[in-house]
Amino acid sequence: MTVRFGLLGAGRIGKVHAKAVSSNSQAQLIAVADAVAQAASDLAKQYACEVRSIEQILASADIDAVVICTPTDTHADLIEQFVRAGKAVFCEKPIDLDVERVKACLKVVDAESGTLMVGFNRRFDPHFQAVKDVITKGEIGAVEMVTIISRDPGAPPVEYIKRSGGIFRDMTIHDFDMARYLLGEEIDTVTAQASVLVDPAIGAAGDYDSASVMLSTASGKHATISNSRRATYGYDQRIEVHGSKGSVSAENQRPVSIEVANASGYTRPPLHDFFMTRYLDAYAREISSFIDAVESKSPANPSGLDGLIALALAEAALKSVKEGRAVKVSEITGGLG
Amino acid sequence: MTVRFGLLGAGRIGKVHAKAVSSNSQAQLIAVADAVAQAASDLAKQYACEVRSIEQILASADIDAVVICTPTDTHADLIEQFVRAGKAVFCEKPIDLDVERVKACLKVVDAESGTLMVGFNRRFDPHFQAVKDVITKGEIGAVEMVTIISRDPGAPPVEYIKRSGGIFRDMTIHDFDMARYLLGEEIDTVTAQASVLVDPAIGAAGDYDSASVMLSTASGKHATISNSRRATYGYDQRIEVHGSKGSVSAENQRPVSIEVANASGYTRPPLHDFFMTRYLDAYAREISSFIDAVESKSPANPSGLDGLIALALAEAALKSVKEGRAVKVSEITGGLG
Amino acid sequence: MTVRFGLLGAGRIGKVHAKAVSSNSQAQLIAVADAVAQAASDLAKQYACEVRSIEQILASADIDAVVICTPTDTHADLIEQFVRAGKAVFCEKPIDLDVERVKACLKVVDAESGTLMVGFNRRFDPHFQAVKDVITKGEIGAVEMVTIISRDPGAPPVEYIKRSGGIFRDMTIHDFDMARYLLGEEIDTVTAQASVLVDPAIGAAGDYDSASVMLSTASGKHATISNSRRATYGYDQRIEVHGSKGSVSAENQRPVSIEVANASGYTRPPLHDFFMTRYLDAYAREISSFIDAVESKSPANPSGLDGLIALALAEAALKSVKEGRAVKVSEITGGLG
Amino acid sequence: MTVRFGLLGAGRIGKVHAKAVSSNSQAQLIAVADAVAQAASDLAKQYACEVRSIEQILASADIDAVVICTPTDTHADLIEQFVRAGKAVFCEKPIDLDVERVKACLKVVDAESGTLMVGFNRRFDPHFQAVKDVITKGEIGAVEMVTIISRDPGAPPVEYIKRSGGIFRDMTIHDFDMARYLLGEEIDTVTAQASVLVDPAIGAAGDYDSASVMLSTASGKHATISNSRRATYGYDQRIEVHGSKGSVSAENQRPVSIEVANASGYTRPPLHDFFMTRYLDAYAREISSFIDAVESKSPANPSGLDGLIALALAEAALKSVKEGRAVKVSEITGGLG
Structure with a gap:
């Protein structure tokens, strides 16, 4: 099985994850989204994938999982949306700067039995x-x-x-x-x-x-x-x-x-x-571990709770x-x- | 000039200092005292020096400086006595376990313009x-x-x-x-x-x-x-x-x-x-530094205040x-x- | 420009070079040849390239360069053939076990103004x-x-x-x-x-x-x-x-x-x-250096003479x-x- | 038992051995000889020993062993003389620059059943x-x-x-x-x-x-x-x-x-x-090993043969x-x- 990825955010850390996903033989990078059109298209060109909006990725049947590399204040909302859409989510740390917001987000993940991994790469x-x-x-x-x-x-x-x-x-x-x-x-x-x-x-x-x-x-x-x-x-x-x-x-x-x-x-x-x-x-091994979790439908680690x-x-x-x-x-x- | 030493305490750390004093070409070990007679005589034999009581060392005109290696609860009293007797004092740490007792002791050292060095060997x-x-x-x-x-x-x-x-x-x-x-x-x-x-x-x-x-x-x-x-x-x-x-x-x-x-x-x-x-x-360099201070009549470091x-x-x-x-x-x- | 590669030999070291070529964004692995059909097809499958015979690769217009990983006693002949066919050649060391044979081979390379790099990976x-x-x-x-x-x-x-x-x-x-x-x-x-x-x-x-x-x-x-x-x-x-x-x-x-x-x-x-x-x-940097030489039409190092x-x-x-x-x-x- | 030493040669390496002998509790430095009177007397003063001529040391009943630190061309002769005089000999390397001269010297040592150690300090x-x-x-x-x-x-x-x-x-x-x-x-x-x-x-x-x-x-x-x-x-x-x-x-x-x-x-x-x-x-351990050999009347190592x-x-x-x-x-x- 190949896990098909959407990448949210084409900035510095987004590029790191784009490379990790592309180099992984179990994964395929399908689409990238970024508020800055040029950043998205540059990355899309480099990895021969499409540019889509976040909303499009949310609705994409050909995407199994997303990597969230957008600004911190968008993380919790995006996690909730994508988990609800049935996508596995890898999110850069932190989930949010506010503990209560994180707790609320994790409740949604829990309710949806979603897959969420937090980016403690070390x-x-x-x-x-x-x-x-x-x-x-x-x-x-x-x-x-x-x-x-x-x-x-x-x-x-x-x-x-x-x-x-x-x-x-x-x-x-x-x-x-x-x-x-x-x-x-x-x-x-x-x-x-x-x-x-x-x-x-x-x-x-x-x-x-x-x-x-x-x-x-x-x-x-x-x-x-x-x-x-x-x-x-x-x-x-x-x-x-x-x-x-x-x-x-x-x-x-x-x-x-x-x-x-x-x-x-x-x-x-x-x-x-x-x-x-x-x-x-x-970073390469981190994405590989996430892919393993998605493929085996087992919990991803570090988890949302680890992030909290x-x-x-x-x-x-x-x-x-x-x-x-x-x-x-x-x-x-x-x-x- | 040669600094003539009395050693108070012939236990584990006393032996270390006996060796350091004996090996130093600027120093001479004159006498050793210990509550355990055998310990004192063994060390005296090894370094070809005399056994004297603490009181005798206090009164010895041929002793310029003492190294205090007796149990901690005797340190402050001994420092006061030897400083009053005009001897330079090297004392193993700590001066006392009680901050107030140390302060009182240092006042005596100060009043006598005594030389006191505390054994922070590191x-x-x-x-x-x-x-x-x-x-x-x-x-x-x-x-x-x-x-x-x-x-x-x-x-x-x-x-x-x-x-x-x-x-x-x-x-x-x-x-x-x-x-x-x-x-x-x-x-x-x-x-x-x-x-x-x-x-x-x-x-x-x-x-x-x-x-x-x-x-x-x-x-x-x-x-x-x-x-x-x-x-x-x-x-x-x-x-x-x-x-x-x-x-x-x-x-x-x-x-x-x-x-x-x-x-x-x-x-x-x-x-x-x-x-x-x-x-x-x-340990060898520590005693050497003490000897330098005694010979040059300059303050010894680490000082009593450092100990406090x-x-x-x-x-x-x-x-x-x-x-x-x-x-x-x-x-x-x-x-x- | 992309350098299009044929790989001769799908054994242990052939696999190393297949990976190096495939991972290089300036290169494309077009075909692999091996006397053992299974070895060739396995590698071809892994890197999504074709299986061709050595003769076919020699005649392939869509191949610019070859990596020779066949047994040592075939190296000199293959170098001569591929250089004559106008392909750039990367050959695993040694060119041959016999100094005279190597000299003769290098004369052919020279006469053809061919590009030859020898695999001193270190x-x-x-x-x-x-x-x-x-x-x-x-x-x-x-x-x-x-x-x-x-x-x-x-x-x-x-x-x-x-x-x-x-x-x-x-x-x-x-x-x-x-x-x-x-x-x-x-x-x-x-x-x-x-x-x-x-x-x-x-x-x-x-x-x-x-x-x-x-x-x-x-x-x-x-x-x-x-x-x-x-x-x-x-x-x-x-x-x-x-x-x-x-x-x-x-x-x-x-x-x-x-x-x-x-x-x-x-x-x-x-x-x-x-x-x-x-x-x-x-190994990755070695192939990258070879590709640079091919692209810039400059001499490759280590050269055939280095091999000799x-x-x-x-x-x-x-x-x-x-x-x-x-x-x-x-x-x-x-x-x- | 204390091994009583004569030191032949008060130069750079002579000083090293004077210190090693003096610091060893099993040894006593009795006398030093040097062609340069000042060098001998300086060293004698430093270690509180006497100045004697080589001939006097050879004849000294209160000397058990010598350390030869004179110029190389004197080594073999001195070894022979001192071994014949029944003294244990520690000699700096080399015994001589000529192999035949060394062989002859070792024959004398052998004939006298002498104790000879060569200074391979490492x-x-x-x-x-x-x-x-x-x-x-x-x-x-x-x-x-x-x-x-x-x-x-x-x-x-x-x-x-x-x-x-x-x-x-x-x-x-x-x-x-x-x-x-x-x-x-x-x-x-x-x-x-x-x-x-x-x-x-x-x-x-x-x-x-x-x-x-x-x-x-x-x-x-x-x-x-x-x-x-x-x-x-x-x-x-x-x-x-x-x-x-x-x-x-x-x-x-x-x-x-x-x-x-x-x-x-x-x-x-x-x-x-x-x-x-x-x-x-x-150097300290080398002299200590020599002293052990002298005291135990066992062969010293490295031996004259090692030197040869x-x-x-x-x-x-x-x-x-x-x-x-x-x-x-x-x-x-x-x-x-």
């Missing part, structure tokens, strides 16, 4: 996946402390920051999901501190550019996250899991791994400078910064049960 | 020193985020735990000092979480074995500390400093750096399994765990003015 | 390419000593060995080409030693499984090559270039770069276990082993004029 | 020792191929070169000994190539500054050695042993192991810049360069049996 990175496998096989015993260091090569434009929902919802949200994924137990409390060290304009926009977060589970497991919007040496993405029998870590990745030695020392090149090159394999919880952790972190205290996740979610 | 590790040098030279720009991962190879006996003052005062105190040293700015707030994951007996003794700490300064710099009482792979001691222009880190040390490759992969040996081998050079502040950070961390909130350091110190 | 590995770039930019000064360590995960079947031309022509030939590429100066003498340490059956077949080679240029530059047919830890492929101002190296590659630490030490996974995964990127010289170095190495002396390359080539 | 490096231990434990199976890369930070003065016996006898001799030590089987043939790439003055002095060597044993094991007199990145000392079940390597050592990351990449400091800091531990064989390998290498062929070690030694 779960599909082969190195991080290998870390997870080591944990699953019991090689490090019981997980005790997760350490995530996650730094962007450079801060995005302030205009982006303003629409982003803030550092916790936009950037740390990936690390929240990774922490949950690796801990293997729900997070109970969130404590965070944040400041503006990189760019005062980010502070002027009401956001932070440097953040530290501590998470704890009911059984006392820890996770810590360290975020900065600027790392001169590239896209810094490290995870480490300390357990009762040992530890496992995934180091940073660079485009080429050579080393030059001279009187100044031994120098390896900087890291990848962009998430798209760093997570190239992850990561967002709730972001809100809890923000609350923690503002109130200077440990925040129970249940304060945000009201309990999800 | 500042003298050549690798960590090289990290500090990189910062001082401005190579990474402004310091923004310090990350310290510090794990013991195995938990000490519960009897030790009970007298230790708890994980923050006993173990994390080194990391608090290191964070201050690397941040180059006083810490303003402490937030911590702690749990018992390694040994329930530690919990039963009222202590924790796993801790995470976030520190922030007035200008918004961050430090995070991750502690565990057990790391199967050895004595895990890493620091990393992220700055505006770059980052610098010191990796773990192992006794030999070989690598064996076979069908299971590429394996390097475990780390040092004990603080004494890991910090062998640091690290202890206050430990108390703040404990308070933060108990109250689930960020604790201002000034709540503990009352301002040090 | 030149296109991004890590090795980065090493070359460092040299070209002058970062290590004048190249002085090249060190190549190249070991296979496991010995091929003895049947393969028998038809291979021996370790120097089959395995070391890649390293000879790499040494030339990195030295930037022709090799003047070859000295080699070889033995059977891995599998006596290889010795019984008249070949070696372990070899060391020293190369020198007229100006006194050195290269050393270390080969084994078996490395338990994977496909060991390292190069290092020592120059007057510094050194540059490319380390081994592994599928995932994680590290597990426990009481046994710190372990990273084994290396790639196969040349196809190790050089996946290199690498073969001559292999013959010189064999002669050196047998005669226990340094062999001048000119003894084999007779000078290449 | 065998005592803890990292290389760990490599040897891995081999001895069978962890890598049968040893097959040894790779040694050994490069000096910078070429010595030409005056030194002229008296050195040439690169093979002066520098490679350490690597020859290491190759024998790691192979665990005597070397049968030597093939070498050498050139002048670093400093024409070295060539003018009749020596080489860049050399490659291949060694083989009767059973077909290989070793390769790569030498250069200049490495801008420090003292490059690597060994790797490839075996039937796996591989083991010892990487380079640096004074501090930190890493700085910025827009230029990730940089670790250069290596040690001198053999004395690189092999500090090795390493020298013979150097001569064979030189002969190989000059004659462009593989040289049997037996051509040099005439068989040692």
